[in-house]
Amino acid sequence: MIRILIALLLSTQMAAAQNFSALARVDPSRTAIKSDGETLVIDLGLSQPVPWRIYTLADPMRLVLDFDQVDWSALDTDTINQTEQVTGLRAGQGGDGWSRLVMPLAAPLGVSRAGMRIDDVTGAATLVVSAAPVSAELFAATARAEPGLPARPAVPSAPKEDGPLVVVIDPGHGGIDPGALRDDVVEAELMLQLAREVAEGLNRAGGIRAVLTRDEDIFVPLAARMTIARAAGADLLISLHADALEKDLAQGASVYTLTEEASDGSAQRMAERHGREDLVSGLDLTGQDDRVATVLMELARAETAPASNRFATALVTGMREAGVRLNSRPRREGPLAVLNATDFPSVLLEAGFLSSSEDRSTLRSPAGRAAFVRGITDAVLTWAVEEEMLAPLKRN
Numbered sequence: 001m002i003r004i005l006i007a008l009l010l011s012t013q014m015a016a017a018q019n020f021s022a023l024a025r026v027d028p029s030r031t032a033i034k035s036d037g038e039t040l041v042i043d044l045g046l047s048q049p050v051p052w053r054i055y056t057l058a059d060p061m062r063l064v065l066d067f068d069q070v071d072w073s074a075l076d077t078d079t080i081n082q083t084e085q086v087t088g089l090r091a092g093q094g095g096d097g098w099s100r101l102v103m104p105l106a107a108p109l110g111v112s113r114a115g116m117r118i119d120d121v122t123g124a125a126t127l128v129v130s131a132a133p134v135s136a137e138l139f140a141a142t143a144r145a146e147p148g149l150p151a152r153p154a155v156p157s158a159p160k161e162d163g164p165l166v167v168v169i170d171p172g173h174g175g176i177d178p179g180a181l182r183d184d185v186v187e188a189e190l191m192l193q194l195a196r197e198v199a200e201g202l203n204r205a206g207g208i209r210a211v212l213t214r215d216e217d218i219f220v221p222l223a224a225r226m227t228i229a230r231a232a233g234a235d236l237l238i239s240l241h242a243d244a245l246e247k248d249l250a251q252g253a254s255v256y257t258l259t260e261e262a263s264d265g266s267a268q269r270m271a272e273r274h275g276r277e278d279l280v281s282g283l284d285l286t287g288q289d290d291r292v293a294t295v296l297m298e299l300a301r302a303e304t305a306p307a308s309n310r311f312a313t314a315l316v317t318g319m320r321e322a323g324v325r326l327n328s329r330p331r332r333e334g335p336l337a338v339l340n341a342t343d344f345p346s347v348l349l350e351a352g353f354l355s356s357s358e359d360r361s362t363l364r365s366p367a368g369r370a371a372f373v374r375g376i377t378d379a380v381l382t383w384a385v386e387e388e389m390l391a392p393l394k395r396n
């Protein structure tokens with residue numbers, strides 16, 4: 001019975017992912033821009049989830065939402081523009097492949113929360129954004145210059161059937177969220193560099209296709225990371241971080257898997273830093289308000305959690321054999337939101353601590369990162385063969 005339920009759930013999710021290639025439509029009945037004079041709240045109803053990003057631009061000040069891609073034809077921008085903070089609203093297709101919603105701002109605002117909720121029953125998505133007043137200085141510092149706008153990400157249109165093993169590499173943080181900072185080293189930048197090198201190593205290994213949740217220094221909300229992973233047909237997600245602790249004690253790599261509770265003080269700090277991420281409180285991909293869906297999710301998680309744990313074990317072994325310096329407790333657990341997916345296994349790799357000068361120099365050196373690439377690639381290959389997701393390869 002449990003197996004049938006899980007199969008049903010997974011096939012529903014796969015169907016949703018396959019519809020990804022169809023154009024999403026805006027739903028005006030679930031779309032509104034509201035304000036209490038301070039906080040601006042934007043609800044945007046969509047027929048299905050799509051990759052998206054949010055940023056601000058200066059001169060003139062505006063808040064921009066990009067989607068890949070949305071049919072705006074049902075949207076009457078005159079009827080939903082109802083606040084003094086947004087002085088007009090334009091929806092259209094950018095020349096760069098993004099569908100764009102531009103909101104000119106009367107005063108500087110900063111995005112405080114952004115998340116996409118997906119209804120498990122209907123598959124419809126709602127993007128909820130909150131923006132609050134910020135100083136002109138902060139707005140100028142975080143607004144992105146027009147020429148620096150990233151190109152449209154390559155998001156595959158449908159999951160594979162018998163294609164390569166899809167490994168999603170998720171470089172933590174980015175854009176307005178730099179993560180940990182120490183000595184001019186920025187966690188978001190360093191993890192992007194590591195992610196690109198890991199992806200290259202995986203793609204070279206054969207039988208594996210690596211997909212990045214971001215390939216530039218941009219803010220990608222957690223829900224969008226999950227949407228990208230699902231759309232790519234993820235078989236595995238590896239989230240990359242290197243945090244900093246107040247005291248220069250912790251060092252070495254550790255691998256986290258999901259639990260409801262933090263297993264120790266270090267896991268508690270990780271959860272505090274990363275559990276909330278950018279999720280709008282009470283909103284997440286699991287549709288918690290739907291009791292049936294929640295039960296199904298728990299059952300599905302019961303399937304993916306052991307696979308996550310087996311990969312975490314393989315990853316510790318792979319890194320150790322590749323010469324990566326490990327934390328004294330390399331296997332950890334914590335309530336980390338990025339590990340919340342139920343339909344594919346996921347782990348969070350704390351590649352080291354930016355608060356440790358030794359970890360910092362290891363992660364900044366090509367040789368140090370190469371050891372991670374070897375360790376991760378070997379772990380993925382070993383794990384995938386044992387899970388019978390990949391045929392044993394003859395490797396040199």
Ligand SMILES: [Zn+2]
Pocket residue numbers: 172173179180187240241242243274
């Ligand atoms: Zn981090």
